Amino acid sequence: MSKVFLALIDGMRPDALETINHPFYRKLLEISTYSMQMRTVMPSVTLPCHMSLFHSVATDRHGILTNTYVPQVRPINGLCEVLKSAGKRSAFFYSWEPLRDLARPLTLSRADFISGKDYTFAVADERITKRVLNMIEEDDIPDFTFFYQCWADEAGHKYNWMSKEYLQAVESCLDNMEKVFNALKEDVTVIVTADHGGHDRSHGTECAEDMTIPFFVRRNGIAPGKIGKELNIIDIAPTVTAWLGVEPDQDWDGKNIF
Numbered sequence: 001m002s003k004v005f006l007a008l009i010d011g012m013r014p015d016a017l018e019t020i021n022h023p024f025y026r027k028l029l030e031i032s033t034y035s036m037q038m039r040t041v042m043p044s045v046t047l048p049c050h051m052s053l054f055h056s057v058a059t060d061r062h063g064i065l066t067n068t069y070v071p072q073v074r075p076i077n078g079l080c081e082v083l084k085s086a087g088k089r090s091a092f093f094y095s096w097e098p099l100r101d102l103a104r105p106l107t108l109s110r111a112d113f114i115s116g117k118d119y120t121f122a123v124a125d126e127r128i129t130k131r132v133l134n135m136i137e138e139d140d141i142p143d144f145t146f147f148y149q150c151w152a153d154e155a156g157h158k159y160n161w162m163s164k165e166y167l168q169a170v171e172s173c174l175d176n177m178e179k180v181f182n183a184l185k186e187d188v189t190v191i192v193t194a195d196h197g198g199h200d201r202s203h204g205t206e207c208a209e210d211m212t213i214p215f216f217v218r219r220n221g222i223a224p225g226k227i228g229k230e231l232n233i234i235d236i237a238p239t240v241t242a243w244l245g246v247e248p249d250q251d252w253d254g255k256n257i258f
Helices: 014-020 023-030 048-053 081-087 099-100 121-137 151-159 164-183 231-241
Strands: 004-009 034-038 091-096 111-114 143-148 188-195 212-218
Touching: 004 081, 004 164, 004 231, 014 023, 014 034, 014 164, 014 212, 023 151, 023 164, 023 212, 048 081, 048 151, 048 231, 081 091, 081 143, 081 212, 081 231, 091 121, 099 111, 111 121, 121 143, 121 164, 151 164, 164 188, 188 231
Parallel strands: 004 143, 004 188, 091 111, 091 143
Antiparallel strands: 034 212, 188 212
């Protein structure tokens, strides 16, 4: 059974990838099944979008509408809870602390966090990348790994989305991701995506710049090329469970993409 590695770059717009034209982006276009038009959820804000990704429901169902976590009134099992119940192992590598609430206590086999607020997100992303590479080198990859970088989002807020500084931050995140991708074995399924985009120095609206995200999958047995149908971020969790041979939670609204 193939393992699944989910890499997410916070605030990465599809047109940023096209503007930078990074070698890793060009490689993804050649070897991946992809969409440059996946939709995220409203409000297009980091924690709500991640909650929807991991819990496969829109924000009105999980109830997280800001970057401050509140307990769900009617709790829905997330991806990591479903995998844990099926005997699967999950790991998190991240640089923005509120993401700790994406998985309930005692759900993860490994959680590595380096604070971007303390070290700057550029440094934290680089250091967390090294920890991912160490895990790969040790050949201790769990069934599901979540690898998150925040520097692009922070640069967007500080300098403006699509500014020179923002594009440099996206490029830095792609550099990190390329190192990890090249270290992973070919039988590991890799997803590269984002949580939301951004415009000016913010996000959270329904404008296309905020709501459109890229989505790439490298998986043995799936032919490379553009995905023609509409995709939503809530479709990612049931797709991951399908690949890991696990039934999705009955409360999820998303569908297996493939």
